[in-house]
Amino acid sequence: MDYKPSTNSSWVWKRIFKVKEDMVAGYINGKWNVQPDGYTPAGCYDWFKVNRPRVHWYKAVWNGWVIPKHQFLGWLIAHEALNTTSKLAGFGVDIEDKCCLCGLSEETTEHLFCDCVYSKRVITEVNKQARWDYHVRDVLRWSVQRTGTMLQRGVQSAMMMSILYQIWHQRNKCKNENALLRPEYVAKHVIEKMRSRVRGRDRSQMTIAEMDWLKRMRLVE
Template sequence: MVLGYVNGKWAVQDKGFSPAGCYEWFKGNRPKVPWARLVWNEWVLPKHQFIRWLIVHGALRTNDKLVLYGMDVDDRCYLCSQATKRSDHLFFECAYSKKLIHSINQKLGCHIPETNVLDWCLHRTGTKMQLGVQAAVVWGAIYHIWQQRNKCKIDCAVTRPENLSEQIIEEVKARIRGRDFQHMTKAELDWLSLKNLYVMVD
């Protein structure tokens, strides 16, 4: 069965055509990356996933990137006004970012570190649901930190970390409400309740 066209010849699949086989053929053999399950996670909002995907590829237009492009920009962080030429300062060495994570930890009873957050994400333990919800919280924080950075750059104003943490938590709750609670164990529901994320839907 014909599968595709390669180097001037038609490639043939012995087992016959299937959409899955065709997709695998187009994708090719590529090494797995450790962050894939963290970025493409069913609990994380798509817009949050996209920002995270840009980060792992070093594609966010942070000030250090703009300098490399030959642009004359201030090297200070827009959120904390500290001079830095490092692209990873914003997540989570910036004082604003640390305050945001601290506020989230207080409200959810979590233990997300205020530094090395991305390393922590790669070494967490828990059920698939717990890991997914934790990822949703962290990527939500990353997305909104980037939004606040741009807001500060343009409008010279930011949302208080305490208020922003509430917005992030509400987005995670909305995502959770869209899940099927019938397929969750009692232990998982208890965990969500303990983190103030479990909302009964009539």
């Protein structure tokens, strides 16, 4: 308990020592007094971590149905950390801040996913092909309105995140390659990704009602 790292110790070793110093507060008379049953790694972790309320968007982003790279994009959007041209211009980058998908307005996150004419057409096509009723306005808050079973809520989240990812992907293609897919093809790609996601699941765990729901959305044959 009295050990001190030397000045030339590595950063990692100093961080480990810092954790040890923080843990000292949990010991009284040589005994761990944080949990009644004594020290456990899980109990120590719970003691260290900061208890913060869950954000409203976490179920839409962090669930097993959503593709990991789509999760990361959703996380960036939720934290307003997406590098739109409007944000980059605000940082002083010499760049055209118009939306390259429609050219009608400044490229903000809200415009790109909610107001852009191209994005609206993509969403309309997804709704048409999947027989869905998806509204992109206030995207991540929409997640609290998901309904149905755990499977249905997961599929809705995955579909939502896939749409966002494909819009952002097309935005990057437009800006970097001056190329853009027609909205109906983007929507078809979204549906195919979801069909592949569903095919990878154990159908024996799905109820008849859930299978009927997936068939109505054209995600299974």
